[in-house]
Amino acid sequence: MYINVNVHWKIASDGLTVAKSGQPRYTPEQAIVRSQQFMTEVNTFSADMDDNTPWNQAFHGAPVTTAQCLPIRYLIRDVFFHDANFPWTSINAAAYEGALNVIIDNIPADGYAYVGGNASAIGFQHPSNFIHEFGHNLTLRHTHRGEDTFGDFCADTWWRCPEQWDADNDGTREYPTIDPSNPNEYPYSNRCWDDDNFGQLSSTQQQVDFCDNSLSGIMTTDNSIFGCSAQPVTNTVHPCCAQEYQSNYMMGYSGHALAPSKAAITPCQVERILTNIADQKCDYVDDVNPLCPPTSAVVTILPNVDFTDDCSFTFWFRASMNEDEFKVVIEDVSTSTPVEINNSGWINGTAKKYFCLVTTTASPGVIADAYLLPNTDYRITLETKNSCDTDSYSYEFHTANRNCNTSGGGSSFRIASTHPNPATGSEAVTVEFVLEESKQIEAMLFKVGNGGGQQSVQIALPENGHYPIGTHQLQLLPQQLAYGFNYLIFTVDGGHYYTTIVKQ
Ligand SMILES: [Zn+2]
Numbered sequence: 001m002y003i004n005v006n007v008h009w010k011i012a013s014d015g016l017t018v019a020k021s022g023q024p025r026y027t028p029e030q031a032i033v034r035s036q037q038f039m040t041e042v043n044t045f046s047a048d049m050d051d052n053t054p055w056n057q058a059f060h061g062a063p064v065t066t067a068q069c070l071p072i073r074y075l076i077r078d079v080f081f082h083d084a085n086f087p088w089t090s091i092n093a094a095a096y097e098g099a100l101n102v103i104i105d106n107i108p109a110d111g112y113a114y115v116g117g118n119a120s121a122i123g124f125q126h127p128s129n130f131i132h133e134f135g136h137n138l139t140l141r142h143t144h145r146g147e148d149t150f151g152d153f154c155a156d157t158w159w160r161c162p163e164q165w166d167a168d169n170d171g172t173r174e175y176p177t178i179d180p181s182n183p184n185e186y187p188y189s190n191r192c193w194d195d196d197n198f199g200q201l202s203s204t205q206q207q208v209d210f211c212d213n214s215l216s217g218i219m220t221t222d223n224s225i226f227g228c229s230a231q232p233v234t235n236t237v238h239p240c241c242a243q244e245y246q247s248n249y250m251m252g253y254s255g256h257a258l259a260p261s262k263a264a265i266t267p268c269q270v271e272r273i274l275t276n277i278a279d280q281k282c283d284y285v286d287d288v289n290p291l292c293p294p295t296s297a298v299v300t301i302l303p304n305v306d307f308t309d310d311c312s313f314t315f316w317f318r319a320s321m322n323e324d325e326f327k328v329v330i331e332d333v334s335t336s337t338p339v340e341i342n343n344s345g346w347i348n349g350t351a352k353k354y355f356c357l358v359t360t361t362a363s364p365g366v367i368a369d370a371y372l373l374p375n376t377d378y379r380i381t382l383e384t385k386n387s388c389d390t391d392s393y394s395y396e397f398h399t400a401n402r403n404c405n406t407s408g409g410g411s412s413f414r415i416a417s418t419h420p421n422p423a424t425g426s427e428a429v430t431v432e433f434v435l436e437e438s439k440q441i442e443a444m445l446f447k448v449g450n451g452g453g454q455q456s457v458q459i460a461l462p463e464n465g466h467y468p469i470g471t472h473q474l475q476l477l478p479q480q481l482a483y484g485f486n487y488l489i490f491t492v493d494g495g496h497y498y499t500t501i502v503k504q
């Protein structure tokens with residue numbers, strides 16, 4: 001069963017995505033690509049779990065269950081960018097309904113999720129963590145909470161901890177009392193994992209796996225590497241490190257859940273997931289038991305695109321999933337009868353991006369995927385298909401109300417030289433340009449190449465493209481250039497300037 005997901009990102013003042021300390025950050029372009037990669041990794045991980053049996057159920061008196069296939073896969077419905085101050089909880093909004101919403105964010109925990117809701121936040125960018133948080137959205141709770149009112153409502157997940165040990169670090173080993181009527185005392189001291197919902201442990205001990213030297217990370221899969229000697233317990237060997245007390249539940253805090261060859265779910269958990277989808281999230285389902293993975297068309301714009309002002313912009317399709325072919329259509333929708341002005345036809349391969357230029361010049365001399373008029377309403381539609389599914393996504397926009405002619409654009413910018421040109425396959429090419437005023441510059445490389453299949457690449461510029469007055473150089477490495485024709489296009493003040501580079 002394929003469930004729709006919206007992936008959300010926040011952009012910091014340096015232009016990169018917001019992330020938890022130590023986690024990767026991305027340019028917006030990379031984040032779009034990464035969104036699709038995350039879902040692909042999550043789906044691969046989910047498929048890999050189907051041979052994994054829960055550990056130690058019999059030892060703890062829980063029903064012994066077989067390996068379960070996790071019947072859920074995820075499909076991107078949309079990608080959103082937000083500013084750095086956007087609170088992650090705001091993705092739990094009407095505008096994003098009809099899909100699970102996940103935001104990559106800088107949060108203290110590895111992840112947060114609304115249990116039974118449709119929003120989660122990811123700090124630790126690992127596929128198992130997405131599956132875990134999505135599991136919360138689909139009503140799963142932590143396996144180590146127990147079974148009943150305060151627990152995870154699944155009898156086939158065990159949760160008890162070892163025999164006596166000094167969990168509260170008072171110097172005495174004791175078997176903890178369990179008082180279900182008092183949830184604040186109930187769970188904290190008799191299990192190997194803790195859940196901060198109960199608030200008994202110090203902040204450094206919450207949400208951790210006690211079989212971890214540092215008390216701040218997650219248990220490794222091999223106790224012999226970390227050992228347990230650094231634990232604040234009087235036991236010589238921490239009881240949680242015994243094999244019988246190790247857990248591989250996806251919905252626990254065990255480090256084993258990070259391994260696709262180990263992480264497991266139970267029949268009760270699968271039933272809870274399916275019940276939640278059937279009762280409350282039917283409209284999130286894209287497809288059930290399809291012959292092949294359904295395709296998803298996604299049109300995204302970068303967060304810095306301003307249609308009211310920009311004379312060129314790129315639509316990004318890279319979050320689209322599972323397509324073998326794609327088609328792009330642009331229509332003028334200024335009047336009640338849409339007029340098709342651009343139709344790519346079906347193109348083999350995966351959808352990447354579409355570069356649009358706003359211009360009133362008939363032959364702008366710059367290669368773009370589409371030429372658009374200023375001050376006009378347009379609709380771009382991406383269609384994707386594979387052997388068993390089609391999808392489409394439409395996006396409406398209004399072009400800038402300004403003269404965006406590509407010739408000219410002022411005389412403050414000039415390309416001085418391109419050398420060597422032609423270049424051999426091993427030579428870097430240096431493009432020298434002159435600015436008579438300090439300017440914000442963008443550079444894009446269109447690789448036409450020898451054999452069709454245009455590719456356009458945004459060139460990362462130092463200082464985000466803020467250049468002072470003077471003569472500057474931009475170097476293109478051999479591996480950046482296609483054999484054959486390449487066009488390096490500078491955008492300055494809405495004007496476009498290009499130089500042709502030939503690689504032989
Ligand atoms: Zn959790």
